Amino acid sequence: MPDVQLVLRSTRVVTPEGTRPASITVSGGTIAGVLPHDAEVPAGARLEDFGDDAVLPGLVDTHVHVNDPGRAEWEGFWTATRAAAAGGVTTLLDMPLNSLPPTTTVENLRVKREVAGPKAHVDTGFWGGAIPSNTKDLRALFEAGVFGFKCFLSPSGVEEFPELDQEQLARSMAEIADLGGLLIVHAEDPHHLESAPQRSGGRYADFLASRPRDAENTAVEGLIALARRLDARVHVLHLSSSDALPLIAAAKAEGVRVSVESCPHFLTLTAEEVPDGATEFKCCPPIREAENQDVLWAGLADGTIDCIVSDHSPCTTDLKTPDFASAWGGISSLQLGLPAIWTEARRRGHGLEDVVRWMSAGPAELAGLSRKGAIEAGRDADFAVLAPEETFTVDPAGLFHRNQVTAYAGRTLHGVVRSTWLRGTRIAADGVLAEPTGRLLERHH
The missing domain is CATH 2.30.40.10 (Urease, subunit C, domain 1)
Structure with missing residues (x-):
């Protein structure tokens, strides 16, 4: 022994x-x-x-926007990893955008790691980014140790991380599949977003109408079709529309290599309770209605949804203006994910084993973190x-x-x-x- x-x-x-x-x-x-x-x-x-x-095994949060360097006034590795530690999160993976530079080349990854190293209170890994201009960089980034690649199908909100069109998506997905890698996708269809009513102001109902469920559903459907054709491994980020769950369940049953996450805010907050002007509730895709939330919980219970992660996406206070159209979209919950989910899970009859499966084992498996996610010998x-x-x-x-x-x-x-x-x-x-x-x-x- x-x-x-x-x-x-x-x-x-x-x-x-x-x-x-x-x-x-x-x-x-x-x-x-x-x-x-x-x-x-x-x-x-x-x-x-x-x-x-x-x-419990330490939580694994594979969806965190740390923004450091370049936008460290929004969040930094010192503050983010302290929040993680205080909330029971022992491992996080940093998203490739909102920092300057974004994690889209090996050199940019080196800069990110240099900044993170002395400040990390918890174990920290990095996603790479897939943008229109960096298909040639994906292999080197993968070999440098990123856990996979994130892309957007609609505008990301920052100009240095543009979205992929359908042709670029197919090219990037094929390259990543060839590497044996994972593509993680912000799945909202830009055409549905462009045709949705866009109204400025403080009414949450107007903001909700601007990000319809169909935008998610169509994007997920297209992703599944492409993953099937290319035999690629894809992961749907921050699912908000419960309508997409039957598509994902059917694809999984068929053997398509697709997985999906949701987030504490979609599972514990509802559109009905968001006050007008309260843009601390703004995120994309948006917090939807209570009946939608019930179906998301059913998707967790039956295993269609693989994991729960924070999508911690902070900004400076001044960017949370009372106008839902112009305010920065993102919810800060890194420190609160475990109690938020446990509060709702226990109310719905779930146990701590379920929470561990969703917030520790599931994300660890997604990222291939074989030493994380369970209390057993060798971890x-x-x-x-x-x-x-x-x-x-x-x-x-x-x-x-x-x-x-x-x-x-x-x-x-x-x-x-x-x-x-x-x-x-x-x-x-x-x-x-x-x-x-x-x-x-x-x-x-």
């Missing part, structure tokens, strides 16, 4: 086989074993007994210790991300993150953060 330095004990340890009382042994930052609750503590090992608090000793029955009320001033704007302000949520552990080291406890020890991750070759 390897030399055990640490034993974590709880009456509720969430493992792939279910939740049970257990003692987790840790050696050299790796889980050595999951033993009975009353197992003897090896000589020289330190015991941490969490009582009845639940021990990294990454944990979130949660008091599931305790509640707290969200105070934006208590959040660690750079600009304290959040759609969850004033909401009372179940699930207090007591502490977060990265490779056997406590990196956050009761809102106090340790010095950064996160590593920069590369896709396994």
Whole structure:
């Protein structure tokens, strides 16, 4: 048996086989074993007994916009990874846009890694970008360790990261399929968006009408057809329209290599409750109606939706103007995803095992992070210790991300993150953060 330095004990340890009382042994930052609750503590090992608090595998968030360098006033690696750690997230993957430069070449990736390295409180990896001009760069980026490639089918909101038209999409997808890589897609059809009514002002109903479900449904349908033709692996980002679920379920059943995620805001917030002018609720695609949300939850329950990730997309406070047409679209939830989802999941009769499957195991599998996502021997000793029955009320001033704007302000949520552990080291406890020890991750070759 390897030399055990640490034993974590709880009456509720969430493992792939279910939740049970257990003692987790840790050696050299790796889980050595999951033993009975009353197992003897090896000589020289330190015991941490969490009582009845639940021990979950650290969350894996594969959809985070850190914006650093270049727009670090929006968010930075220091602040984003502190927010992650405080929320039980031990691994995140950074999106390739909103930073300057975007992660579209090997040199730009080098710049990004250089900035992130000294600031990362959690393990951090990077997606590459697929834009019209960089098909020639995709192979080198893939070999440099990006986890896959993100593209847009409609305007991204920043000029340095343009969308792909159908011909460019096919070219990029073919190249990425040839590499054995993953293409992750912001799937809204630009023609449906252009023909939708566009009205400025503070009415949420007007903004919702400007991003119709058909834009998502058509884009998803086209993606599936192309993935089928090219035998490519594609992932639909931040699904908001529940209408697309039957298309995705049918494609999966047929063997098309498609997966899909949704986000806490689509699963816990509804269009009916968004006040006019409250652009902290603006994101693209948008938060839709309660009946749409019910169908998304059914898609989680039956496995059509593979994972839940934050799509943490912050900006400076001044960009959240009261006009839904001009305000920056993005919701900041990196620190709150676990309690937000747990609050709604428990109300709908789901357990912590479900939350772990959606927010840890699922994203880890998507990105090929074989050392993350589960409490079992051989994985990294990454944990979130949660008091599931305790509640707290969200105070934006208590959040660690750079600009304290959040759609969850004033909401009372179940699930207090007591502490977060990265490779056997406590990196956050009761809102106090340790010095950064996160590593920069590369896709396994």
